[in-house]
Amino acid sequence: MKVLVIGSGGREHALVWKIAQSPLVEKVYGAPGNPGMASLAERVNLPVSDFEGLADFAEAKTIDLTVVGPEDPLAAGIVDFFQDRGLTVFGPTAAAAQLEGSKAFAKDLMRRYDIPTSDYAQFDTSQEAIAHVHEHGAPIVVKADGLAAGKGVTVAQTVDEAVDAIHEIMDERVFGEAGARVIIEECLLGEEASIFAFSDGATILPLVASQDHKPALDGDLGPNTGGMGAYAPAPVITPSLYAEIEATVLQPCVDGLAKDGHPYTGLLYAGLMITDDGPKVIEFNCRFGDPETQVVLPLMASDIVPIMLACCDGTLAERTVETREGACVSVVMASGGYPKSYEKGKVITGIAEADADADLVVFHAGTQTSDEGLLTNGGRVLGVTALGTDIPSAIAKAYEGVAKIDFDGAQYRSDIGGRALERLKG
Ligand code: AMP
Ligand code: GLY
Numbered sequence: 001m002k003v004l005v006i007g008s009g010g011r012e013h014a015l016v017w018k019i020a021q022s023p024l025v026e027k028v029y030g031a032p033g034n035p036g037m038a039s040l041a042e043r044v045n046l047p048v049s050d051f052e053g054l055a056d057f058a059e060a061k062t063i064d065l066t067v068v069g070p071e072d073p074l075a076a077g078i079v080d081f082f083q084d085r086g087l088t089v090f091g092p093t094a095a096a097a098q099l100e101g102s103k104a105f106a107k108d109l110m111r112r113y114d115i116p117t118s119d120y121a122q123f124d125t126s127q128e129a130i131a132h133v134h135e136h137g138a139p140i141v142v143k144a145d146g147l148a149a150g151k152g153v154t155v156a157q158t159v160d161e162a163v164d165a166i167h168e169i170m171d172e173r174v175f176g177e178a179g180a181r182v183i184i185e186e187c188l189l190g191e192e193a194s195i196f197a198f199s200d201g202a203t204i205l206p207l208v209a210s211q212d213h214k215p216a217l218d219g220d221l222g223p224n225t226g227g228m229g230a231y232a233p234a235p236v237i238t239p240s241l242y243a244e245i246e247a248t249v250l251q252p253c254v255d256g257l258a259k260d261g262h263p264y265t266g267l268l269y270a271g272l273m274i275t276d277d278g279p280k281v282i283e284f285n286c287r288f289g290d291p292e293t294q295v296v297l298p299l300m301a302s303d304i305v306p307i308m309l310a311c312c313d314g315t316l317a318e319r320t321v322e323t324r325e326g327a328c329v330s331v332v333m334a335s336g337g338y339p340k341s342y343e344k345g346k347v348i349t350g351i352a353e354a355d356a357d358a359d360l361v362v363f364h365a366g367t368q369t370s371d372e373g374l375l376t377n378g379g380r381v382l383g384v385t386a387l388g389t390d391i392p393s394a395i396a397k398a399y400e401g402v403a404k405i406d407f408d409g410a411q412y413r414s415d416i417g418g419r420a421l422e423r424l425k426g
Pocket of ligand 2: 212226227285288289290291292
C-alpha cells in the first residue's frame with residue numbers, strides 16, 4: 001500500500017513513523033513533510049491548502065490511503081474534496097469538523113446530547129458579552145468562536161481581563177472572522193487530560209490517555225504555547241474515569257453527530273478537565289493532538305493502518321487496539337523566545353546520537369536542511385521522545401536525549417511528566 005500524510009509538524013512525523021512500521025505499507029509520502037521524516041517518507045512539495053494538487057498527486061501515484069494531520073484543511077473540506085474524487089481519506093468531513101472549527105457548534109451538540117461541559121453562553125455583540133461578564137464575575141473564560149490557532153482563549157482572573165479579551169476578539173478582530181461571535185464559559189478547576197478515539201461514524205476505539213503541557217515555563221508559568229511536552233498514560237485518568245469518559249463523552253459525541261446527519265470519521269480528540277464533579281469537556285478537536293500524538297502512537301502496539309482504513313469504510317467494530325506496557329514522554333525543544341518572537345536558522349547538533357538509543361526517537365517539528373546541516377525553522381523545533389517501563393524511567397530517558405542535543409538558544413521545560421510523578425507518589 002501507498003500512504004500519503006498531509007502536514008509538516010511533529011504530529012505528522014509521528015504519524016509517518018507509525019504508518020511506516022505497518023507491514024502493509026510499501027511507501028509513505030509526506031506533503032509537505034519535514035526533514036525528520038526523510039528516511040521514512042518521500043517529501044512532496046505541496047502545501048496543505050492545495051486540495052486539487054494533493055488529490056491529483058494521490059490519483060497519479062495510486063495512493064491507497066491519505067491521512068490529514070492539521071485542522072485547517074479538515075475544516076476547509078479536504079475530506080469532502082478527496083471523497084468526491086473517489087479517494088480513501090482519513091479524517092472528518094467539513095460538516096463533522098465543525099466540532100473543532102466552531103466552538104458554538106460543539107457547545108450546542110454537547111448541550112443537546114447531555115455531554116458534560118462547562119456552562120456557557122454565546123454572543124454576537126461585545127456589549128451583550130460584556131454585560132454577561134459583569135453579571136457573572138471572574139474567573140471566567142472568553143473564547144473566539146472560530147479557529148484561532150489555539151490563541152483565541154483567555155482564562156480571565158478578573159472582569160477587566162475578560163472585558164479586554166472581548167474587545168480584542170470582537171471589536172479589534174485580532175483573530176479575524178473567528179471573532180464574529182464570542183463564547184463565555186464557566187471556569188473549570190482540575191487537572192487536564194486528552195483522550196483520542198478512532199471513529200468510523202458509529203464505533204469508537206479510544207487510545208491511551210495523555211497530558212499536554214501548554215505553558216512555556218516550568219511550574220506551568222509563562223504564556224501558553226502549542227504544547228511544550230506530553231506524557232502517556234496519564235494517571236489522572238483512572239480505569240473507572242476512562243470508562244466513564246467513553247460512555248458519557250466519546251460515544252455520545254459520535255452518536256449525536258451521526259443522528260444530526262454528520263457522521264464523524266477519523267480521529268476524535270477530547271480535551272478534558274477532571275473536576276470534583278467528574279470529567280468535563282474543555283474542547284473537541286477533529287484531529288490528532290500535537291504533541292500528544294508523539295507519546296500516544298509509540299504506546300500503540302497495533303498496526304495503525306488497518307484501523308485507519310476501517311474508520312474510512314465503516315468496519316471499525318471488527319477491530320481492536322492493543323496498548324504496550326510502559327510509558328512514553330516527549331520533551332519539546334523550542335527556539336529561544338517562543339511563543340513570542342524567536343530566531344530561526346540555528347545549527348542543530350546531536351540528533352543522531354540521541355536517535356541511536358533504541359528507546360529514543362526525535363520527532364522534528366520545525367527544522368530545515370541546509371549546507372551547514374540541520375537548522376531550526378520554527379518555534380517548536382524537536383520532540384525528544386522516550387519509551388520506558390514506567391513514567392519515571394521514560395522521563396529520565398527523554399532528558400538523556402535532550403542533553404545530547406544542542407542549538408543556540410534552545411529552551412525546554414525541565415518538569416515534563418511532573419504531575420504524573422506527584423500523583424504516583426500519592
Ligand atoms: P481550548 O483552546 O478551548 O483548548 O482552550 C485552551 C486552554 O484554555 C485549555 O487547554 C485550558 O487550559 C484552558 N481552558 C479552556 N476552557 C476552559 C474552561 N472552561 N475552564 C478552565 N480552563 C479552560
Ligand atoms: N495539544 C493540543 C492540541 O493539539 O490542540
